[in-house]
Amino acid sequence: MTGDAKILPCGEQALTVELSRSIDEAVNRRVIALARDLEASPPEGLVELVPTYRSLLVRYDPLLTNGAAMTAELQARLAQTGKGESAKGGRLWHLPVLYGGEIGLDLDDLAKDKGLSREELIRIYTEAEYRVYMIGFAPGFAYLGGLPEILHTPRLKQPRADIPAGAIGIGGAQANVNSVIAPSGWRYIGWTPVRIFDEAREEPFLLRSGDLVRFHPVDEAEARERASREAAGETTVEPEALS
């Protein structure tokens, strides 16, 4: 299964292992499998890995290795991991969500557009399992795949200013949890009190590429209680390890 992979130079200090030019869950699984394999036994000179939807950026130190050696190594690793993916190293997060309200300001409009009741929309969103395809755009900002098709919604032409951290959004075929306050053209249906990014925390970033995420509704009292614990530096959720 290495025949369709391309190993492309990004300057002399990085290579992109391009597994596909389109989005596909199986491709993303291979990206993550390759990243986990390299992390578990790093080749000489490996500096950093950046998994994305359909490729893996491999940064290396050209004083310790070189492009030709790293390319050969990556080809060998692809042959080993190419058959598919094991969930080993994967994690499943259960994130509490306060649906609607000030932050989930698009919930009622979206339900109406789709001919659903508010409760039906929440149920459909909650029953799905999401996968972190990539982290980018902002610190810890996770692009989530797995949004049920009925909930696919185009982004706004005019982004809104100052969408708060923790806002639960829909953009096209993807979902996200806002990691920092930022302008956004996504549509927002709720808010999680869990901090996706907290620079003061020992683990500043909650989510990693390849993680799975499920959402469950909570009431305002629970959301506020968790928010104050999170503000005090506590992480109120633990991931389930997948094996």
Place this chain on the structure above:
Amino acid sequence: MTLEVIRIGPLATIQDKGRFGFRAFGVSPAGPMDMGAFLLANALIGNEAGAAMVEFAGMGGEFLAQNALRCAVTGGDVRVEVDGRLVEPCTGFRVEPGGRVKIGALKDAQWGYLAVSGGIATPPVLGSRSTHLRFGLGGVDGRALREGDILPVGPQSDGPLLAYSREKPKEGEVTIRVIPGPQEDYFSDEVRAAFFSTPFTVSPRFDRMAMMLEGPLLPAEGGHDIISDATVPGSIQVPGSGKPLVLMAEGQTTGGYPKIATIIGADLPRLRQLRPGQSFRFEAVSVEEAEEAWRLSVKADRERLSKLKPAGPWMPGSERLLSLNLISGVWGG
């Protein structure tokens, strides 16, 4: 111990070497736009290599030292005054308590540095003091410096005052070497040929995130939208406008535009130091040539730092300055 910002140009920030290891979480390292000039400034006054300092963009500023400090200004040719006395750039100098350092406009570069002994001691964020303006991390509240900012300075110890005789940037046509790809096949043969045969000019639209280039338009026959993948510093992205954008120290870690080429590590600081209006040409090299260029540039940077000479002979023309025990400072450390 503090350094007060009396006047400051735009886009001036606190920088250390950068915040590494977080690209997979969407955070580019920030750090100095010209690592060589950064390392030189610290070396000239005997600081640790990665001590944080002030980076400025074109225009310097005026600074008030609360206590005695050793300082150095690097990056390019620039007028530097200490309490009305001229000092050379790329040369360590001493400031008395209450002394003022005035830095003018860089004459032949875009990014300049003011290092002070002990380093700027703003609190580290994710292990680094570097300011990331786009994300508001590090430095002074994650923002550019302003008049009236009071910057904490680290503990002082004895150290040298050294000098480096800087070569002027070469006159004549500038060549910046690139490795084509990773998405050069999104562009036709004609567009790729124009990319290498026609000069580009640095546009006034630049910041620590990206530099926009003026030159031949680069339409991508494969389209200007790709499924976002990862970038590196020096990635040349081509959005729908056809005008290339070169990613810099705070460049986004992932992007949805095809990348026609990547600037090689050895030439990236040189490109960043070009000023708006300056033109240059791209030249394609192989990965092997770029690796060799990188080895040579790392070696040259090391040699440069190992061959610094004591600053002086000091000619302050003032008994008072001589009484400040400058000479022992030169030879200390």
